[in-house]
Amino acid sequence: MKSLFDISGQVIVVTGATGTLAGEAARYLQRQAAKVVYLSRSQEKVDAAVEIAKCISDDYLGVVCDVLDQIALESAYAQIMDCWGRIDGLVNGAGGNLFGATIGPDQEVFDLNMNDYSKVLDLNLKGSVVPTLTFAKAFKKQKRGSVVNFSSMASPLAISRVLGYSNAKAGIDNFTRWMANELAQKYGDGVRVNAIAPGFFIANQNRALLQNTDGSYTERGQSVIDNTPFGRFGHTEEICGAIHYLLSGASSFVTGTVIPVDGGFSIYSGV
Ligand SMILES: NC(=O)c1ccc[n+]([C@@H]2O[C@H](COP(=O)([O-])OP(=O)(O)OC[C@H]3O[C@@H](n4cnc5c(N)ncnc54)[C@H](O)[C@@H]3O)[C@@H](O)[C@H]2O)c1
Numbered sequence: 001m002k003s004l005f006d007i008s009g010q011v012i013v014v015t016g017a018t019g020t021l022a023g024e025a026a027r028y029l030q031r032q033a034a035k036v037v038y039l040s041r042s043q044e045k046v047d048a049a050v051e052i053a054k055c056i057s058d059d060y061l062g063v064v065c066d067v068l069d070q071i072a073l074e075s076a077y078a079q080i081m082d083c084w085g086r087i088d089g090l091v092n093g094a095g096g097n098l099f100g101a102t103i104g105p106d107q108e109v110f111d112l113n114m115n116d117y118s119k120v121l122d123l124n125l126k127g128s129v130v131p132t133l134t135f136a137k138a139f140k141k142q143k144r145g146s147v148v149n150f151s152s153m154a155s156p157l158a159i160s161r162v163l164g165y166s167n168a169k170a171g172i173d174n175f176t177r178w179m180a181n182e183l184a185q186k187y188g189d190g191v192r193v194n195a196i197a198p199g200f201f202i203a204n205q206n207r208a209l210l211q212n213t214d215g216s217y218t219e220r221g222q223s224v225i226d227n228t229p230f231g232r233f234g235h236t237e238e239i240c241g242a243i244h245y246l247l248s249g250a251s252s253f254v255t256g257t258v259i260p261v262d263g264g265f266s267i268y269s270g271v
Pocket residue numbers: 015016017018019020021022039040041042045065066067068092093094095096097123127150151152153197198199200201202203204205206
């Protein structure tokens with residue numbers, strides 16, 4: 001009998017698969033015998049991701065594509081359908097804060113650069129909406145498929161300095177629920193949409209906020225640790241279990257949820 005968690009042979013598109021968390025997840029899924037699409041914006045980074053993927057199995061595809069470019073996403077969809085004829089999962093991993101959209105320690109909220117605010121909103125909200133609207137067309141045909149979005153602690157909690165990022169991630173939670181309802185009502189209970197909400201993992205997009213160049217923690221980084229019952233940042237591989245669960249049959253009656261993967265950050269009052 002197949003395990004509830006068996007995802008072998010599933011075709012799973014991972015956006016932002018050249019980054020810290022989504023890259024870790026993509027390689028993990030490939031090691032579970034899934035067929036994995038490494039989708040990201042930079043040719044150079046996709047080439048590097050594919051070099052590693054080659055050592056895991058033959059079931060990978062590197063696709064260079066901007067998650068905000070609907071035309072490029074359509075051609076990525078056609079390329080994947082030509083190659084494997086189906087899509088079973090979509091992990092919307094592209095995202096992250098942008099330095100220009102952060103309110104500096106010596107700035108006020110009134111100094112916020114609206115151009116950068118819009119960019120971070122686009123990347124972190126539309127950057128999951130547009131890929132979902134593109135790749136979930138396969139789910140409509142198959143009456144089966146699972147989307148995993150990336151939310152953040154910045155959605156339910158007020159986290160200083162990152163207004164645009166927080167607004168976008170709150171939008172992701174709403175989008176997750178909205179789309180879960182829409183796709184289930186229209187295409188049945190095989191089509192599911194969920195999100196994970198990572199706590200704090202050191203990655204390229206947040207390193208400068210959390211860590212000094214000598215590796216010690218910034219005041220903000222230390223404050224995160226002090227407010228995390230586990231007393232540490234997440235290890236990148238700790239993101240994989242929740243994603244695996246949401247893509248597998250083990251979560252067949254689960255949709256519209258946002259699962260924290262945060263060492264307890266979201267349940268701690270600080271007292
Ligand atoms: N690291 C954390 O602590 C943390 C916490 C909560 C949520 N998240 C979320 O997890 C996700 C992954 O973040 P990460 O920390 O691994 O960041 P990361 O910067 O390491 O990875 C993001 C990846 O997305 C790619 N990307 C950026 N813009 C793109 C675009 N327009 N089109 C295609 N690809 C694009 C980048 O090239 C990069 O490979 C993000 O949504 C982030 O907001 C991270």
